[in-house]
Amino acid sequence: xxxxxxxxxxxxxxxxxxxxxxxxxxxxxxxxxxxxxxxxxxxxxxxxxxxxxxxxxxxxxxxxxxxxxxxxxxxxxxxxxxxxxxxxxxxxxxxxxxxxxxxxxxxxxxxxxxxxxxxxxxxxxxxxxxxxxxxxxxxxxxxxxxxxxxxxxxxxxxxxxxxxxxxxxxxxxxxxxxxxxxxxxxxxxxxxxxxxxxxxxxxxxxxxxxxxxxxxxxxxxxxxxxxxxxxxxxxxxxxxxxxxxxxxxxxxxxxxxxxxxxxxxxxxxxxxxxxxxxxxxxxx
Amino acid sequence: xxxxxxxxxxxxxxxxxxxxxxxxxxxxxxxxxxxxxxxxxxxxxxxxxxxxxxxxxxxxxxxxxxxxxxxxxxxxxxxxxxxxxxxxxxxxxxxxxxxxxxxxxxxxxxxxxxxxxxxxxxxxxxxxxxxxxxxxxxxxxxxxxxxxxxxxxxxxxxxxxxxxxxxxxxxxxxxxxxxxxxxxxxxxxxxxxxxxxxxxxxxxxxxxxxxxxxxxxxxxxxxxxxxxxxxxxxxxxxxxxxxxxxxxxxxxxxxxxxxxxxxxxxxxxxxxxxxxxxxxxxxx
Numbered sequence: 001x002x003x004x005x006x007x008x009x010x011x012x013x014x015x016x017x018x019x020x021x022x023x024x025x026x027x028x029x030x031x032x033x034x035x036x037x038x039x040x041x042x043x044x045x046x047x048x049x050x051x052x053x054x055x056x057x058x059x060x061x062x063x064x065x066x067x068x069x070x071x072x073x074x075x076x077x078x079x080x081x082x083x084x085x086x087x088x089x090x091x092x093x094x095x096x097x098x099x100x101x102x103x104x105x106x107x108x109x110x111x112x113x114x115x116x117x118x119x120x121x122x123x124x125x126x127x128x129x130x131x132x133x134x135x136x137x138x139x140x141x142x143x144x145x146x147x148x149x150x151x152x153x154x155x156x157x158x159x160x161x162x163x164x165x166x167x168x169x170x171x172x173x174x175x176x177x178x179x180x181x182x183x184x185x186x187x188x189x190x191x192x193x194x195x196x197x198x199x200x201x202x203x204x205x206x207x208x209x210x211x212x213x214x215x216x217x218x219x220x221x222x223x224x225x226x227x228x229x230x231x232x233x234x235x236x237x238x239x240x241x242x243x244x245x246x247x248x249x250x251x252x253x254x255x256x257x258x259x260x261x262x263x264x265x266x267x268x269x270x271x272x273x274x275x276x277x278x279x280x281x282x283x284x
Numbered sequence: 285x286x287x288x289x290x291x292x293x294x295x296x297x298x299x300x301x302x303x304x305x306x307x308x309x310x311x312x313x314x315x316x317x318x319x320x321x322x323x324x325x326x327x328x329x330x331x332x333x334x335x336x337x338x339x340x341x342x343x344x345x346x347x348x349x350x351x352x353x354x355x356x357x358x359x360x361x362x363x364x365x366x367x368x369x370x371x372x373x374x375x376x377x378x379x380x381x382x383x384x385x386x387x388x389x390x391x392x393x394x395x396x397x398x399x400x401x402x403x404x405x406x407x408x409x410x411x412x413x414x415x416x417x418x419x420x421x422x423x424x425x426x427x428x429x430x431x432x433x434x435x436x437x438x439x440x441x442x443x444x445x446x447x448x449x450x451x452x453x454x455x456x457x458x459x460x461x462x463x464x465x466x467x468x469x470x471x472x473x474x475x476x477x478x479x480x481x482x483x484x485x486x487x488x489x490x491x492x493x494x495x496x497x498x499x500x501x502x503x504x505x506x507x508x509x510x511x512x513x514x515x516x517x518x519x520x521x522x523x524x525x526x527x528x529x530x531x532x533x534x535x536x537x538x539x540x541x542x543x544x545x546x547x548x549x550x551x552x553x554x555x556x557x558x559x560x561x562x563x564x565x566x567x568x
Contacts, residue, residue, distance in 0.1 A: 053398050055339035055387045057349035060407070065341035065349050067387035069403045069455070089405075089453065103339045103351035114337050115430070119353045121373075123344070146399070169373065171353070 025246040027221030034220060036236045036255030038191060041184030044120045044170040045078055046234075047106045049190035052145035056082070057101040058093035066093055072102070072163075073141035077186045080163040081138045082126065083149055087157050094161065098125040102163060109198045112231075116173035126161035138162060176251075192263045197233045200266040204230045204238075211270075214277040215254050216242045222249065235260040238270070309530040311505030318504060320520045320539030322475060325468030328404045328454040329362055330518075331390045333474035336429035340366070341385040342377035350377055356386070356447075357425035361470045364447040365422045366410065367433055371441050378445065382409040386447060393482045396515075400457035410445035422446060460535075476547045481517045484550040488514045488522075495554075498561040499538050500526045506533065519544040522554070 038046065052071055060066040068090045073081040080102060084091035094100060106118035129135035138160050142149050152158050168180040180188075193200075204212060212228040215238075224244050232239040237255035241248065256269040257276065274281045322330065336355055344350040352374045357365040364386060368375035378384060390402035413419035422444050426433050436442050452464040464472075477484075488496060496512040499522075508528050516523040521539035525532065540553040541560065558565045 055341075055351050055389075057339075057341035057351035057385070059347070059349055060385075063343070063347050064383050064407055065343055065385045066405065066407065067339050067341035067351060067385040068405050068453075069387060069389055069399075071399060099348050101341070101344075101349045101351040103353060105339075105353055115353075115355060121350065121352050123348055123350065169352075 024249055025222075025244050027223075029217075029221035029223045031221035032219060034253045034255060037253065038234055038236060039180070039184065039188065040170045040178035041168070041180040041188040042191060043118060043172060044122075044168050044180045045185050045188040046191040046194050047118050047120045047170070048078060048080070048104055048122070049074060050106065050194050051104050054080075054102045054104045056090055057103070058090045059097045059099065060089060060093055061096075063097075066090060070102075071142075071146050072104075073138070073143070073145050075137055075141055075162070078188075079165065080122065081141045082161045082163065083142055083146075083152075083158050084126075084161060085155075085157045086159075091157070091159070094126050094159075098127065100124065100126050100163065107198065109201070111202075113173075118170070118172050120171075121167075121169040122163060122165050123167040124163050124165040127164055129160060129162060134162070135160060174250075191235045193233070193235050193260050193266050196263055196266060200233050200270070201230045201238075204233075204270065208270075208274075211274045211277065211279050212240055214279045215273055216240055216249075216252060218277040219254055219273065220252055222252070228252075233266055233270075235265075238273075308533055309506075309528050311507075313501075313505035313507045315505035316503060318537045318539060321537065322518055322520060323464070323468065323472065324454045324462035325452070325464040325472040326475060327402060327456060328406075328452050328464045329469050329472040330475040330478050331402050331404045331454070332362060332364070332388055332406070333358060334390065334478050335388050338364075338386045338388045340374055341387070342374045343381045343383065344373060344377055345380075347381075350374060354386075355426075355430050356388075357422070357427070357429050359421055359425055359446070362472075363449065364406065365425045366445045366447065367426055367430075367436070367442050368410075368445060369439075369441045370443075375441070375443070378410050378443075382411065384408065384410050384447065391482065393485070395486075397457075402454070402456050404455075405451075405453040406447060406449050407451040408447050408449040411448055413444060413446060418446070419444060458534075475519045477517070477519050477544050477550050480547055480550060484517050484554070485514045485522075488517075488554065492554075492558075495558045495561065495563050496524055498563045499557055500524055500533075500536060502561040503538055503557065504536055506536070512536075517550055517554075519549075522557075 054070055054072050055067050056070045058066050066089055070082055086092050101123040104120045108114045108117045129138050139153055165182050168185050170180055171177040212230055216222045216225040216228040222242050222244055225242050227243040228240045230238050231241055240252045242252050257272050260269045271281050338354055338356050339351050340354045342350050350373055354366055370376050385407040388404045392398045392401045413422050423437055449466050452469050454464055455461040496514055500506045500509040500512040506526050506528055509526050511527040513525045514522050515525055520543055524536045526536050541556050544553050555565050
């Protein structure tokens with residue numbers, strides 16, 4: 001099968017071969033300011049903070065896994081709050097076994113591949129709040145995402161639970177995944193720009209494709225780049241997909257000169273990048 | 285606490301009391317053509333057929349539940365097809381214990397309450413295809429939702445699985461839920477209008493609110509209705525939220541005269557309903 005007389009590489013038969021097959025072209029010029037990224041703990045904390053719906057895995061009778069939709073609130077330290085009814089199978093399951101897992105998926109922009117979008121798995125045990133103060137904090141957190149819960153807080157079939165997290169798995173997309181430690185998750189700040197990122201990415205791709213290309217050429221050293229598309233944006237920088245005559249770079253990091261600390265700070269930060277890329281930002 | 289001197293009913297303290305508290309007003313006139321609905325099996329089959337992303341619950345070491353995002357394809361009988369890598373925890377989990385659960389959520393329209401939107405839990409065991417024909421069918425089904433899978437079908441870390449379903453739980457939203465039997469699920473046809481329903485609902489609410497009101501008044505017998513909003517539409521009819529001076533009807537079914545069999549058949553069916561409601565459809 002190897003002596004076909006053509007120069008087409010064989011179709012890869014495993015992940016390592018695939019890596020070789022889709023070799024990423026290297027920069028041709030000097031590259032600066034790359035690889036400044038959110039930590040896995042920040043990634044996880046940001047995704048969890050941005051959503052209020054999750055899938056809960058519990059154990060049904062005989063320890064059969066059971067997956068079901070739940071809403072969750074968040075304590076200030078990122079601990080998820082659940083209110084589960086014994087009218088639902090998951091509510092009966094946790095009475096028997098408190099071990100659970102929560103899967104939370106990030107928003108999938110209309111143009112994105114859902115499997116290349118962030119998600120988090122938390123595992124741990126559900127526990128009732130330790131005291132009245134914690135119960136009140138839990139109720140308050142849950143009411144933020146489900147105002148009607150104020151009414152059923154005291155219903156006999158509902159129990160308020162905190163998920164005491166013991167493991168955190170973050171998957172950012174293809175080839176981007178890691179474990180986060182619980183302490184790091186508690187200490188991490190949700191990325192303040194996350195709620196505005198999708199809009200910013202759309203704006204960059206629609207109106208500033210030339211600027212993105214200049215960033216790939218003049219900041220990342222892909223001097224032969226012919227096109228660049230923004231895939232992701234966060235408080236530390238942006239990820240680009242870059243076309244070159246030597247092949248595509250599927251995800252190229254370009255870091256901002258400084259971390260963004262305000263929800264609406266992406267615009268100013270990308271203007272700084274444009275200046276670094278020697279784009280005349282006066283016209284933007 | 286009961287002798288407050290006001291006529292406000294006490295805040296309900298359980299589900300039964302809540303039902304009394306929010307008593308639904310009865311029709312004042314004759315009501316016809318109601319309560320024609322999809323069976324739980326049809327509901328489940330429709331939701332499963334309409335999506336390709338799910339959350340899989342598996343058992344990690346020590347039987348701790350593990351929830352994670354997966355893509356799934358579908359065999360013609362509604363059997364989900366998974367391709368799981370042992371590089372991921374769920375892929376290693378099912379090698380140890382084949383029991384799994386799959387939670388699949390329906391699309392949530394922008395105006396809808398996610399907890400009042402459909403979802404399905406399937407449980408069962410994953411098995412490799414029984415023979416080459418079934419494996420080819422599984423690969424074909426999976427390639428429809430993940431074309432790149434053609435490349436990694438034969439990677440050593442990937443295994444192709446079928447979910448042999450043993451239990452099916454459908455939740456349509458608040459107060460709408462039931463079990464579906466597996467045979468009924470296999471026999472059920474996914475609702476052909478489902479992909480067009482959200483658009484049809486938006487159109488009805490934006491441009492035909494008067495017609496919806498006439499349906500509530502003249503078909504469902506709510507002669508004192510003052511407003512009606514379409515919540516859901518399927519091949520058998522529509523659900524309305526209706527305002528009356530006597531209170532709200534949260535979900536009122538109005539069935540079509542005949543089941544819709546074509547994906548684009550909702551428009552003609554609602555025109556038939558409008559005629560039944562004695563609306564001059566010439567102007568619509």
